Amino acid sequence: MNDSMHAVTRPPQWPHGSGQTDPELDRLVREIISRIADKWTMLVIETLAEHGCLRFTQLAAQVGGVSQKMLTKTVRQMEADGLLLRTVYPQVPPKVEYRLTEIGMSLGEAFCGVWLWAERHRHSIEASRQAYLTQPEADAMPGSR
Amino acid sequence: MNDSMHAVTRPPQWPHGSGQTDPELDRLVREIISRIADKWTMLVIETLAEHGCLRFTQLAAQVGGVSQKMLTKTVRQMEADGLLLRTVYPQVPPKVEYRLTEIGMSLGEAFCGVWLWAERHRHSIEASRQAYLTQPEADAMPGSR
DNA sequence: CAGAATCCCGTTGGATACTG
Protein backbone atom coordinates (compact mmCIF):
# COMPACT_ATOMS: atom_id res chain seq x y z
CA MET A 1 0.00 0.00 0.00
CA ASN A 2 2.83 2.42 -0.42
CA ASP A 3 2.02 5.33 -2.60
CA SER A 4 5.34 5.61 -4.25
CA MET A 5 5.64 9.00 -5.80
CA HIS A 6 6.82 8.00 -9.16
CA ALA A 7 7.65 11.35 -10.64
CA VAL A 8 8.37 9.67 -13.89
CA THR A 9 9.72 11.43 -16.85
CA ARG A 10 9.11 8.82 -19.47
CA PRO A 11 11.29 9.16 -22.53
CA PRO A 12 9.95 7.94 -25.86
CA GLN A 13 12.15 4.86 -25.80
CA TRP A 14 9.73 3.13 -23.46
CA PRO A 15 6.69 2.60 -25.60
CA HIS A 16 3.98 1.97 -23.06
CA GLY A 17 1.90 4.98 -22.34
CA SER A 18 3.40 6.99 -25.14
CA GLY A 19 3.55 10.14 -23.06
CA GLN A 20 1.44 8.95 -20.18
CA THR A 21 3.03 9.96 -16.92
CA ASP A 22 0.05 9.43 -14.69
CA PRO A 23 1.31 7.82 -11.49
CA GLU A 24 -2.15 6.55 -10.74
CA LEU A 25 -2.29 4.76 -14.05
CA ASP A 26 1.16 3.46 -13.34
CA ARG A 27 0.02 2.06 -10.02
CA LEU A 28 -3.08 0.54 -11.57
CA VAL A 29 -1.19 -1.20 -14.31
CA ARG A 30 1.33 -2.35 -11.76
CA GLU A 31 -1.42 -3.85 -9.64
CA ILE A 32 -2.97 -5.63 -12.60
CA ILE A 33 0.33 -7.05 -13.70
CA SER A 34 1.22 -8.29 -10.24
CA ARG A 35 -2.21 -9.83 -10.15
CA ILE A 36 -1.90 -11.83 -13.34
CA ALA A 37 1.75 -12.61 -12.82
CA ASP A 38 1.14 -15.04 -10.02
CA LYS A 39 2.02 -18.67 -10.09
CA TRP A 40 -1.01 -20.04 -11.90
CA THR A 41 -2.98 -17.41 -13.82
CA MET A 42 -0.91 -17.52 -16.97
CA LEU A 43 -0.84 -21.29 -16.92
CA VAL A 44 -4.60 -21.43 -16.68
CA ILE A 45 -4.86 -19.05 -19.59
CA GLU A 46 -2.48 -21.12 -21.61
CA THR A 47 -4.34 -24.32 -20.81
CA LEU A 48 -7.73 -22.88 -21.64
CA ALA A 49 -6.36 -21.31 -24.79
CA GLU A 50 -5.26 -24.74 -25.87
CA HIS A 51 -8.30 -26.74 -24.88
CA GLY A 52 -11.05 -24.19 -25.16
CA CYS A 53 -13.42 -25.39 -22.49
CA LEU A 54 -12.62 -27.57 -19.50
CA ARG A 55 -14.23 -28.81 -16.33
CA PHE A 56 -12.58 -28.25 -12.99
CA THR A 57 -10.83 -31.59 -12.72
CA GLN A 58 -9.76 -31.53 -16.35
CA LEU A 59 -8.35 -28.07 -15.90
CA ALA A 60 -6.41 -29.13 -12.83
CA ALA A 61 -4.98 -32.11 -14.67
CA GLN A 62 -3.94 -30.07 -17.69
CA VAL A 63 -2.38 -27.27 -15.69
CA GLY A 64 -0.46 -29.80 -13.69
CA GLY A 65 0.85 -29.54 -10.16
CA VAL A 66 -1.74 -27.12 -8.93
CA SER A 67 -3.56 -27.81 -5.71
CA GLN A 68 -7.32 -27.68 -5.63
CA LYS A 69 -7.23 -24.74 -3.29
CA MET A 70 -5.03 -22.62 -5.50
CA LEU A 71 -6.85 -23.54 -8.65
CA THR A 72 -10.12 -22.48 -7.08
CA LYS A 73 -8.65 -19.25 -5.87
CA THR A 74 -6.95 -18.49 -9.17
CA VAL A 75 -10.01 -19.29 -11.22
CA ARG A 76 -12.31 -17.23 -9.04
CA GLN A 77 -10.02 -14.26 -9.24
CA MET A 78 -9.82 -14.61 -12.99
CA GLU A 79 -13.59 -14.76 -13.15
CA ALA A 80 -13.82 -11.60 -11.07
CA ASP A 81 -11.40 -9.89 -13.43
CA GLY A 82 -13.39 -11.02 -16.44
CA LEU A 83 -10.63 -13.21 -17.82
CA LEU A 84 -12.67 -16.37 -17.90
CA LEU A 85 -16.25 -17.49 -17.76
CA ARG A 86 -17.42 -19.99 -15.19
CA THR A 87 -20.50 -21.97 -16.10
CA VAL A 88 -22.22 -24.00 -13.39
CA TYR A 89 -24.59 -26.73 -14.45
CA PRO A 90 -27.04 -27.28 -11.59
CA GLN A 91 -27.03 -31.03 -11.58
CA VAL A 92 -25.80 -33.93 -9.51
CA PRO A 93 -22.95 -34.52 -9.58
CA PRO A 94 -21.99 -30.91 -10.21
CA LYS A 95 -20.46 -29.85 -13.47
CA VAL A 96 -18.55 -26.60 -13.86
CA GLU A 97 -16.97 -25.52 -17.08
CA TYR A 98 -14.36 -22.86 -17.64
CA ARG A 99 -13.48 -21.03 -20.80
CA LEU A 100 -11.68 -17.82 -21.62
CA THR A 101 -13.42 -14.58 -22.38
CA GLU A 102 -12.23 -12.34 -25.18
CA ILE A 103 -10.18 -10.35 -22.69
CA GLY A 104 -8.64 -13.50 -21.32
CA MET A 105 -7.60 -14.58 -24.79
CA SER A 106 -6.17 -11.18 -25.56
CA LEU A 107 -4.09 -11.40 -22.40
CA GLY A 108 -2.77 -14.72 -23.58
CA GLU A 109 -1.79 -13.14 -26.86
CA ALA A 110 -0.16 -10.20 -25.13
CA PHE A 111 1.78 -12.48 -22.88
CA CYS A 112 2.88 -14.51 -25.85
CA GLY A 113 5.69 -12.05 -26.42
CA VAL A 114 7.14 -12.82 -23.03
CA TRP A 115 6.75 -16.51 -23.65
CA LEU A 116 8.60 -16.27 -26.93
CA TRP A 117 11.25 -14.19 -25.25
CA ALA A 118 11.74 -16.86 -22.62
CA GLU A 119 12.00 -19.53 -25.26
CA ARG A 120 14.42 -17.54 -27.31
CA HIS A 121 16.73 -16.54 -24.51
CA ARG A 122 16.59 -19.55 -22.27
CA HIS A 123 20.02 -20.73 -23.36
CA SER A 124 21.54 -17.35 -22.71
CA ILE A 125 19.92 -17.25 -19.31
CA GLU A 126 21.18 -20.67 -18.35
CA ALA A 127 24.63 -19.79 -19.59
CA SER A 128 24.60 -16.59 -17.55
CA ARG A 129 23.59 -18.49 -14.46
CA GLN A 130 26.40 -20.94 -14.88
CA ALA A 131 28.89 -18.16 -15.44
CA TYR A 132 27.57 -16.33 -12.42
CA LEU A 133 28.01 -19.37 -10.23
CA THR A 134 31.57 -19.98 -11.29
CA GLN A 135 32.64 -16.36 -11.50
CA PRO A 136 30.58 -13.88 -9.49
CA GLU A 137 33.33 -11.29 -9.92
CA ALA A 138 33.07 -11.05 -13.67
CA ASP A 139 32.41 -7.34 -13.59
CA ALA A 140 33.56 -5.40 -16.55
CA MET A 141 35.63 -2.78 -14.86
CA PRO A 142 37.53 -0.62 -17.27
CA GLY A 143 40.93 0.29 -15.99
CA SER A 144 41.46 -1.37 -12.67
CA ARG A 145 40.69 -4.29 -10.41
CA MET B 1 21.24 -2.47 -33.28
CA ASN B 2 18.04 -3.99 -32.21
CA ASP B 3 18.18 -7.50 -33.46
CA SER B 4 15.85 -8.76 -30.80
CA MET B 5 12.79 -7.11 -32.21
CA HIS B 6 10.47 -9.91 -33.01
CA ALA B 7 7.36 -7.82 -33.69
CA VAL B 8 4.91 -10.43 -32.56
CA THR B 9 1.55 -8.80 -32.68
CA ARG B 10 -0.82 -11.56 -33.56
CA PRO B 11 0.56 -15.03 -32.99
CA PRO B 12 -1.30 -17.57 -35.12
CA GLN B 13 -1.40 -20.08 -32.34
CA TRP B 14 0.20 -20.69 -29.04
CA PRO B 15 3.79 -21.68 -29.56
CA HIS B 16 3.09 -24.96 -27.83
CA GLY B 17 0.51 -26.09 -30.31
CA SER B 18 -2.68 -27.84 -29.52
CA GLY B 19 -0.96 -30.99 -28.45
CA GLN B 20 1.63 -31.23 -25.75
CA THR B 21 4.97 -30.15 -27.08
CA ASP B 22 8.17 -30.52 -25.17
CA PRO B 23 7.25 -30.63 -21.49
CA GLU B 24 10.80 -29.86 -20.50
CA LEU B 25 10.78 -26.70 -22.54
CA ASP B 26 7.45 -25.89 -21.03
CA ARG B 27 8.83 -26.27 -17.54
CA LEU B 28 11.88 -24.18 -18.36
CA VAL B 29 9.87 -21.33 -19.78
CA ARG B 30 7.53 -21.56 -16.84
CA GLU B 31 10.42 -21.25 -14.43
CA ILE B 32 11.85 -18.26 -16.26
CA ILE B 33 8.54 -16.47 -16.32
CA SER B 34 7.87 -17.06 -12.65
CA ARG B 35 11.34 -15.74 -12.04
CA ILE B 36 10.88 -12.44 -13.81
CA ALA B 37 7.29 -12.01 -12.68
CA ASP B 38 8.16 -11.10 -9.14
CA LYS B 39 7.43 -7.83 -7.48
CA TRP B 40 10.42 -5.82 -8.63
CA THR B 41 12.18 -7.26 -11.66
CA MET B 42 9.98 -5.65 -14.27
CA LEU B 43 10.06 -2.35 -12.43
CA VAL B 44 13.84 -2.40 -12.37
CA ILE B 45 13.86 -3.14 -16.07
CA GLU B 46 11.50 -0.30 -16.72
CA THR B 47 13.53 2.10 -14.63
CA LEU B 48 16.82 1.17 -16.22
CA ALA B 49 15.25 1.31 -19.66
CA GLU B 50 14.28 4.87 -18.88
CA HIS B 51 17.44 6.09 -17.26
CA GLY B 52 20.07 3.95 -18.90
CA CYS B 53 22.59 3.68 -16.11
CA LEU B 54 22.04 4.20 -12.40
CA ARG B 55 23.82 3.77 -9.12
CA PHE B 56 22.29 1.70 -6.36
CA THR B 57 20.71 4.55 -4.45
CA GLN B 58 19.49 6.23 -7.61
CA LEU B 59 17.95 3.00 -8.77
CA ALA B 60 16.17 2.52 -5.47
CA ALA B 61 14.81 6.04 -5.59
CA GLN B 62 13.55 5.72 -9.14
CA VAL B 63 11.96 2.33 -8.64
CA GLY B 64 10.24 3.64 -5.58
CA GLY B 65 9.07 1.77 -2.53
CA VAL B 66 11.63 -0.98 -2.73
CA SER B 67 13.65 -1.92 0.32
CA GLN B 68 17.40 -2.19 0.13
CA LYS B 69 17.22 -5.89 0.78
CA MET B 70 14.81 -6.66 -2.02
CA LEU B 71 16.55 -4.40 -4.47
CA THR B 72 19.83 -6.14 -3.77
CA LYS B 73 18.25 -9.53 -4.15
CA THR B 74 16.40 -8.59 -7.31
CA VAL B 75 19.38 -6.98 -8.91
CA ARG B 76 21.68 -9.88 -8.11
CA GLN B 77 19.27 -12.34 -9.56
CA MET B 78 18.93 -10.24 -12.68
CA GLU B 79 22.67 -10.09 -12.96
CA ALA B 80 22.88 -13.85 -12.65
CA ASP B 81 20.31 -14.22 -15.40
CA GLY B 82 22.20 -11.82 -17.61
CA LEU B 83 19.48 -9.19 -17.63
CA LEU B 84 21.66 -6.42 -16.31
CA LEU B 85 25.28 -5.56 -15.84
CA ARG B 86 26.67 -4.62 -12.47
CA THR B 87 29.80 -2.52 -12.50
CA VAL B 88 31.72 -2.04 -9.27
CA TYR B 89 34.16 0.81 -9.02
CA PRO B 90 36.73 -0.10 -6.37
CA GLN B 91 36.90 3.20 -4.59
CA VAL B 92 35.85 4.79 -1.34
CA PRO B 93 33.02 5.43 -0.99
CA PRO B 94 31.88 2.55 -3.20
CA LYS B 95 30.19 3.19 -6.48
CA VAL B 96 28.15 0.55 -8.25
CA GLU B 97 26.38 1.14 -11.50
CA TYR B 98 23.64 -0.87 -13.09
CA ARG B 99 22.54 -0.97 -16.69
CA LEU B 100 20.56 -3.35 -18.82
CA THR B 101 22.10 -5.85 -21.14
CA GLU B 102 20.67 -6.47 -24.58
CA ILE B 103 18.70 -9.37 -23.23
CA GLY B 104 17.33 -7.25 -20.44
CA MET B 105 16.17 -4.62 -22.89
CA SER B 106 14.57 -7.22 -25.11
CA LEU B 107 12.66 -8.52 -22.11
CA GLY B 108 11.37 -5.04 -21.49
CA GLU B 109 10.18 -4.87 -25.05
CA ALA B 110 8.56 -8.28 -24.87
CA PHE B 111 6.80 -7.39 -21.67
CA CYS B 112 5.54 -4.21 -23.22
CA GLY B 113 2.69 -6.13 -24.76
CA VAL B 114 1.41 -7.09 -21.35
CA TRP B 115 1.79 -3.55 -20.14
CA LEU B 116 -0.23 -2.24 -23.04
CA TRP B 117 -2.81 -4.92 -22.46
CA ALA B 118 -3.16 -3.86 -18.83
CA GLU B 119 -3.57 -0.24 -19.87
CA ARG B 120 -6.09 -1.09 -22.54
CA HIS B 121 -8.26 -3.36 -20.45
CA ARG B 122 -8.03 -1.82 -17.03
CA HIS B 123 -11.48 -0.33 -17.28
CA SER B 124 -12.97 -3.65 -18.29
CA ILE B 125 -11.20 -5.33 -15.41
CA GLU B 126 -12.42 -2.83 -12.87
CA ALA B 127 -15.94 -3.09 -14.26
CA SER B 128 -15.78 -6.87 -14.02
CA ARG B 129 -14.63 -6.66 -10.44
CA GLN B 130 -17.48 -4.40 -9.51
CA ALA B 131 -19.98 -6.64 -11.25
CA TYR B 132 -18.50 -9.65 -9.53
CA LEU B 133 -18.84 -8.04 -6.12
CA THR B 134 -22.48 -7.12 -6.62
CA GLN B 135 -23.53 -10.24 -8.46
CA PRO B 136 -21.32 -13.27 -7.96
CA GLU B 137 -24.02 -15.41 -9.62
CA ALA B 138 -23.77 -13.60 -12.91
CA ASP B 139 -24.36 -16.19 -15.59
CA ALA B 140 -24.59 -19.75 -14.49
CA MET B 141 -26.61 -21.64 -17.02
CA PRO B 142 -26.42 -21.50 -20.75
CA GLY B 143 -29.71 -20.00 -21.74
CA SER B 144 -30.48 -18.22 -18.54
CA ARG B 145 -29.01 -14.99 -19.78
C1' DC C 1 27.61 4.50 -0.54
C1' DA C 2 26.52 -0.18 -1.11
C1' DG C 3 25.52 -3.83 0.95
C1' DA C 4 25.26 -7.87 4.65
C1' DA C 5 23.00 -9.68 8.63
C1' DT C 6 19.18 -10.03 11.64
C1' DC C 7 14.48 -9.87 13.29
C1' DC C 8 9.86 -10.33 12.45
C1' DC C 9 5.32 -10.52 10.41
C1' DG C 10 1.95 -11.25 6.68
C1' DT C 11 1.00 -13.88 2.79
C1' DT C 12 1.36 -17.86 -0.17
C1' DG C 13 0.42 -22.23 -0.90
C1' DG C 14 0.41 -27.37 0.00
C1' DA C 15 -1.86 -31.36 2.43
C1' DT C 16 -5.74 -33.08 4.47
C1' DA C 17 -10.49 -33.78 5.85
C1' DC C 18 -15.16 -32.83 5.08
C1' DT C 19 -19.71 -31.49 2.37
C1' DG C 20 -23.70 -30.89 -1.07
Next chain:
DNA sequence: CAGTATCCAACGGGATTCTG
Protein backbone atom coordinates in the same frame (compact mmCIF):
# COMPACT_ATOMS: atom_id res chain seq x y z
C1' DC D 1 -17.55 -33.72 -8.95
C1' DA D 2 -16.54 -29.39 -7.24
C1' DG D 3 -15.71 -27.35 -4.09
C1' DT D 4 -15.13 -25.38 1.48
C1' DA D 5 -12.62 -25.38 5.87
C1' DT D 6 -8.59 -25.92 8.55
C1' DC D 7 -3.93 -26.48 9.88
C1' DC D 8 0.71 -25.49 9.04
C1' DA D 9 5.24 -24.89 6.68
C1' DA D 10 7.81 -21.95 3.56
C1' DC D 11 8.69 -17.81 1.53
C1' DG D 12 8.44 -12.83 0.68
C1' DG D 13 9.49 -8.76 2.09
C1' DG D 14 9.83 -4.54 5.32
C1' DA D 15 12.49 -2.26 9.16
C1' DT D 16 16.57 -1.96 11.52
C1' DT D 17 21.40 -2.36 12.61
C1' DC D 18 26.15 -2.97 11.38
C1' DT D 19 30.38 -2.83 8.27
C1' DG D 20 34.12 -1.83 4.68
